Amino acid sequence: MSENRETFAAGVPIFPTMDMDFEACRRAFLTRDPRFDGRIFGAVRTTGIYCRPICPARTPKAQNMTFYPTAAACQEAGYRPCLRCRPEASPDLGAWRGTSNTVSRALALIEGGALDNGDVDGLAGRLGVGERQLRRLFKQHLGASPVAVAQTRRVLLAKQLIQETRLPMGEVALASGFGSVRRFNETFQQLFGRPPGALRRSRQEEASAAAGGITVKLPYKPPYDWAAIIGFLAARAIPGVETVTPKRYARTLAIDGDVGVVTVSPGAGHFLVAEIRFPRVQALPAAIARIRRVFDLTADPGLIGAHLSQDPALAPLVAARPGLRAPGAWDGFELAVRAILGQQITVTAARGLAAKLTEAYGQRIDEPFAASLGLTRAFPAPERMVGQDIAALGMPKARGAALEALARTVAADPAIFTPRADLDSAIAALKALPGVGEWTAQYIALRELREPDAFPQADIGLLRAMEDEAGRRPTPAELLTRAAAWRPWRAYAAQHLWAADADQLTLAKRTKTDAPHSKQDRQAA
Structure with missing residues (x-):
């Protein structure tokens, strides 16, 4: 497979894309190479089915195969998904394959439901491009139109729910985003040649992990550093909103006015297990999208790690943590509030302030399952903080005023934390928010907008991690220049540097604790 590259305006190469070289794709299928799972799909003209490279079925004859870069491209070409693989x-x-920044941002918006109640023209407008340009980019890089991508996600989610849960078919239709049960039935009859219920009857039913909850498996590309991401979430968990153990993360979550509970645990294979409980099943796609964002399930660690390892300073860090991910955020407003609270104080202190804020303004949750997990409140909606004297909770008046102004701004424009045309315009829009400077804007872009090239170059942890042997730290400008070679994965470089800095601080603390404290102790040592 050969590589194309789209570049930034400055000429810096970004996401490498794969051409569909027939022989290379064919070899991947013959060897059932797992490295290409999710990167290519093989369609068989004689059966009308498309498969993954790891499909256990006998590989078809070469003259009967066609290869596509996405499942959406296969389905738009008229093929139906394999029932075995x-x-x-x-x-x-899809968002990491190497396409373009515009396509990556569009995919994030589609996953968040941008085309459920909107059209391609509106999606293009949010990204700062024309509708024809967006369609051309999708065809060029994904082999399918934006609508086809959205429809494929809907169909594949429905198929997963049919085969992994006991939800009634009507609820599966609603949960996967179909406008009506009739449309749901027609789509499955057309695509699979059978009604949806036949897919469930063709195999043993799998009950949900707990009554009232929907349990789904969310795959990822290995390796996956679960310990690192659960440690990150545990250090920032707000009491009453989140509970974290080494093998489970749980929290309350608000979607479109409804408050539910999600729990996430590592699975027995290359997947996480999510249990989702909401009053309405229509919240399921949005909940899954947020889980995938927070746990960074669309990243390709091999691709990212290979690029960052070209820098001798990063190579040992990547080797030490090959499955490190960049944790996302559950909600843009929540993240912005946390970031402002955390300015110039420790993570622990910021967590304490967030707990006070939630206790004062968060919606109380009275639900037995939530209570069994220690979850009692939802993070405050912006409307509940408007007009409040937030500084009275124990923070500088300027910071409390900034939080109230932020809540007022977000309440007036809930879509403010959505991807923009490019990283620079996103940063500019975020810096216009009350209390948000360069560092906070870059941090929000990294975690909420999922900009893989966001980079808070003035962060003390990053500067400390890049100290030379003489103990000299680079200036923010020097670090930014050095980081140019890490593009388009500077966010992941930052994650590795933060992890290394945390290790050094822990080691220094242990050394200080273990060191002799008196003259007699030093002599004895």
Whole structure:
């Protein structure tokens, strides 16, 4: 497979894309190479089925095969998903395959439901491009139109729910985003040649992990550093909103006015297990999208790590943590509030302030399952903080005023934390928010907008991690220049540097604790 490259305006190469070289794709299928799972799909003209490279079925004859870069491209060409290898269970690497920044941002918006109640023209407008340009980019890089991508996600989610849960078919239709049960039935009859219920009857039913909850498996590309991401979340968990153990993360979550509970645990294979409980099943796609964002399930660690390892300073860090991810955020407003609270104080202190804020303004949750997990409140909605004297909770008046102004701004424009045309315009829009400077804007872009090239170059942890042997730290400008070679994965470089800095601080603390404290102790040592 050969590589194309789209570049930034400055000429810096970004996401490498794969041409569909027939022989290379054919070899991947013959060897059932898992490295290509989620990157290519093989369609068989004689059967009308498309498969993953790891499909256990006998590889078809070469003259009967065609290869596509996405499941959406296969379905737009008229093929239906294989019932053995289940393309809906493959790692979704669409946003990381190497396309373009515009396509990556569009995919994030589509996953968040941008085309459920909107059209392609509106999606293009949010990205700062024309509708024809967006369609051309999708065809060029994904082999399918934006609408086809959205429809494929809907169908594959429905198929997963049919085969992994006991939800009634009507609820599956609603949960996967179909406007009506009739449309749901027609789509499955057309695509699979059978009604949706036949897919469930063709195999043993799998009950949900707990009554009232929907349990789904969310695949990822290995390796995956679960310990690192659960440690990150545990250090920032707000009491009453989140509970974290080494093997489970749980929290309350608000979607479109409804408050539910999600729990996430590592699975027995290359997937996480999510249990989702909401009053309405229509919240399911949005909940899954947020889980995938927070746990960074669309990243390709091999691709990212290979690029960052070209820098001798980063190579040992990547080797030490090959599955490190960049944790996302559950909600843009929540993240912005946390970031402002954390300015110039420790993570622990910021967590304490967030707990006070939630206790004062968060919606109380009275639900037995939530209570059994220690979850009692939802993070405050912006409307509940408007007009409040937030500084009275124990923070500088300027910071409390900034939080109230931020809440007022977000309440007036809930879509303010959505991807923009490019990283620079996103940073500019975020810096216009009350209390948000360069560092906070870059941090929000990294975690909420999922900009893989966001980079808070003035962060003390990053500067400390890049100290030379003489103990000299680079200036923010020097670090930014050095980081140019890490593009378009500077956010992941930052994650590795933060992890290394945390290790050094822990080591220094242990050394200080273990060191002799008196003259007699030093002599004895």
